Amino acid sequence: SYSDILIEREVLMQKYIHLVQIVETEKVAANQLRHQLEDQDTEIERLKSEIVALNKTKEKMRPYQGNQEDEDPDIKKIKKVQSFMRGWLCRRKWKTIVQDYICSPHAESMRKRNQIVFNMVEAESEYVHQLYVLVNCFLRPLRMAASSKKPPISHDDVSSIFLNSETIMFLHEIFHQGLKARIANWPTLILADLFDILLPMLNIYQEFVRNHQYSLQVLANCKQNRDFDKLLKQYEANPAWKVYMDLLILYLIGFKIPRYIITLHELLAHTPHEHAERKSLEFAKSKLEELSRVMHDEVSDTENIRKNLAIERTIVEGCDILLDTSQTFIRQG
Secondary structure (H helix, E strand, O other), rough: OHHHHHHHHHHHHHHHHHHHHHHHHHHHHHHHHHHHHHHHHHHHHHHHHHHHHHHHHHHHHHHHHHHHHHOOHHHHHHHHHHHHHHHHHHHHHHHHHHHHOOOOOOHHHHHHHHHHHHHHHHHHHHHHHHHHHHHHHHHHHHHHHHOOOOOOOOOOHHHHHHOOHHHHHHHHHHHHHHHHHHOOOOOOOOOOHHHHHHHHHHHHHHHHHOHHHHHHHHHHHHOOHHHHHHHHHHHHHOOOOOOHHEEEEEEEOOOOOHHHOOOOOOOHOOOOOOOOOOHHHHHHHHHHHHHHHHHHHHHHHHHHHHOOOHHHOOOOOOOOHHOOOOOOOOOOO
């Protein structure tokens, strides 16, 4: 029919238009390739002319080199001495510049700054080791003991005593690895970004500190169980660790944050005011100081319990009265 013929005509027209567009596109691409070939031919001609010019320059230099070979031996010796003297003067000047910088206040400040960082890496390594002892010598064995048929301690008590201990260990392992990576790039030492990673995680420390008094109370109650007390003494007597768990926990929460503050204070003392990471270090120091004030209030409330536990440990058969958290330490001696 006529309508079918019109439809076929429309289809053929669309195909024709499409083919025309393809042909135009190919023409444009061919023109671009032609221009590129022309540009490349021009570049080849230019490079050939440069090669010819260089060859001519070499030809001109050959007689001069021949004259140098025919030069008077005394002149050669004089030139050699002059070259030696110029090199010696240059080295002496450079040595003077280096010595002046080594003796400068800036270099002394940088040496002290680097030493502070090296000491911080050593302290962080020791801290990670103590966390490893706490987790692997006490936390994980006590978890296994809590899963036994006659558990000397419940899983809830283990979680209360060691709240966030594993998380804190993993956090400081990451921080320690970051410090070692920075030392590997010495003398470039950029630390602010590491503290930027550490600061958002400090709420874990706050939970750990707020829980500290309760954890010592739970520990004191658990020690009234003879099976638990016997098991704990076995762990504490391990020659590989030889450390008391409650003292270790107190050390871990009471030592590191103040140590960070002191380290940052020393770093800032040897960091120029125009240094790129000074503001970041000052911000980290202010945040750690806020946390330290909170920790001081929390830890001071638990000092009485810790001293009573320390005295109870020295008594051979133990003392249940001292395990009562309502007992108040007055004085020793």
